[in-house]
Amino acid sequence: MGLIVQKFGGTSVADAERIHRAARRAIAAKGAGNQVAVVVSAMGDTTDELIDLAKQVCSFGGCDKVPPKREMDQLLVTGEQVTIALIAMAIHAQGHEAISFTGGQIGLVTDNAFSKARIQSINKQRIFQELDQGKIVIVAGFQGVTPEGDVTTLGRGGSNATLVALGATLGADVCENYTDVDGIYTADPRLVPGARKIEKISYDEMLELSGLGASVLQTRAVEFAKKYNVKIHVRNSQNDHEGTWIVAETPHMEHIVVSGAALKKDLIRVSIKGVPDRPGIAAKIFGDIASANIVVDDIIQTVMDDNTANISFTVEHGDLHDIKPAVERIVKELGATTQATYQADLAKVSVVGVGMRTHTGVAQRMFKALADNKVNIQNISTSEIKISCIIAKEQAVKALQVVHDAFELEKAK
């Protein structure tokens, strides 16, 4: 007997019909002799509607306040809580037993970084108690509680973090991630019509793709899956097609130079000029920024003739509310010569593949393709298995198509 953890995203539980379809999948997995736990997201646009509601309240009467993050999390977790109850009811209506749990109810404890909390532990006892009684266990994704009992959310796509953490904790044979697409594609098929479904991809490649904007699975979830060697099967909840398996790297994978391309469409570059060039200053700056729970990437430091340094980095647009006060505080501390500027409307196009480790000329091929198509590269960053270029946001989609073509990603490997 195996143990399967299934996860249904928002579009897969958007109405009564889809909820019943998800229920049927869980029941089928149980009927095949498995113990089954199910992680669910909020229905359809529920989370966005709740965010709108908060905005209405916070901007009422012309005031313009950012809602306290603790209260925002208190609000948002209700979306998943509605779904767990409805899925349990649907399973019950189909004649089977189920029991629903919020994050708090299964002791899914996180740190207290409201809006982007990290999972610290899950109490598996209560879950096994119910699984062993033959029940399908339904767990609210995206949420946890602090040790003090405050409700937290796990950040964008946090339900996937819940899926993988639960899979690892319960020792699941597979984590099935049901979504509204057939799997992971060589690029976002809404942007690149020729994009192709990938059959199998390594954790590291998926990590890079997730970090670079492929929205199906988030970095944190993949990191966790890699660490605990949890197999993830990304599938479409509307059909029975085989999806994309995310697994440990195999030697065969090295033959594929580039597995996929990704795009981050809305970035801001923060440049801090006139930073005193002394040891530890970068550590201090990024330490302060990290304490504000802001995720930065593509850091560049240049030392100038006058013994000051320019430090620049990119952040996602959504973080601007948080980043600006944090940066201004840092700039003030650094002294009179330092100043910060913010450049918006940037994008990042990237290619990823474990084959890069053993193949040469990949970067050159990418730069040439972009140049041939008049896409100006403002910044380059690389890792062992990826190459990223910062470009103007208005050229983003064209750039993605260009690199996809350059590496012939539409062809099966």
Next chain:
Amino acid sequence: MGLIVQKFGGTSVADAERIHRAARRAIAAKGAGNQVAVVVSAMGDTTDELIDLAKQVCSFGGCDKVPPKREMDQLLVTGEQVTIALIAMAIHAQGHEAISFTGGQIGLVTDNAFSKARIQSINKQRIFQELDQGKIVIVAGFQGVTPEGDVTTLGRGGSNATLVALGATLGADVCENYTDVDGIYTADPRLVPGARKIEKISYDEMLELSGLGASVLQTRAVEFAKKYNVKIHVRNSQNDHEGTWIVAETPHMEHIVVSGAALKKDLIRVSIKGVPDRPGIAAKIFGDIASANIVVDDIIQTVMDDNTANISFTVEHGDLHDIKPAVERIVKELGATTQATYQADLAKVSVVGVGMRTHTGVAQRMFKALADNKVNIQNISTSEIKISCIIAKEQAVKALQVVHDAFELEKAK
């Protein structure tokens, strides 16, 4: 410095504007030098919408299942959780500090009678910790948790139970119950146009009125208020009018023979015929019914010539799903001669007043008024301070108007 607990019902928090109005009231009470806790219901029709969602899921594809009560409670509590977060945001947007708590987060522990749980205790420590820091504390009404951490709801109007329990636990000077009416009326003003607002009413009168269908405050909340001598001020959230004070009885109140009239519009009478007439049988029957968490009233037992008894009682229509299986089980145990029948479409009209204790002829005046208006009385029950008549549902509103006129309740006393 005083301590005020305010409660805002669903219509008083139905949109961003009303949420801000509620926030302003809480801030004003704090500005007047009080510590303030606020209990809130779900916004507008949220609870009904959630019930509809559950019905959609449970009746999908032609199946017709009753949702498990645990899951129904898991679903319904999200309504209040949305409101607490939004009220806290509104107070924050108005420049003041607030913190929201679910029932579970303030350790509001109940028994495990899902859908009509009873409050056992509240952990006041966390609340005082926040009040002492100058924060307005927002608490989700209508909900609690079992000692095992399962979410429960407190039954219809359960937010008032939360209000009074919180008032008692914190030792509040007053519990302000904000609603969409100006106070308690001599009868439901939607049914009796001449109904008049009552200035002051005793716990006992309010208890009878609540138990008899006056929907502003539920029996359980008033019982609790009486037990702990918590003053309740029922007010309209849309204006600053003085409302109705619910307080301990004063000698002056005895001058008023009838304080108010009430109507329960949708009752079912359960009649069990051929019950063996031996001691303890009624205790067993109603014990079994109580274990099913069904509230009955107006019990009549008649012993027949053949040494059997007929036992009949009324229950609210909504309980039929629960009552039928429970009654059928009892009937089966009692043996072959016993059988149960169910008569629907009944109503109960009642008058209440502490003055009845010292005045005579009240019952006669009520019966005559109904008879003069061709309302047939099917059953009568009385207490020291109330008289109730069971009548046909179709004559309910007319009967209420008739008794209101008979006791001249439209005139100020």
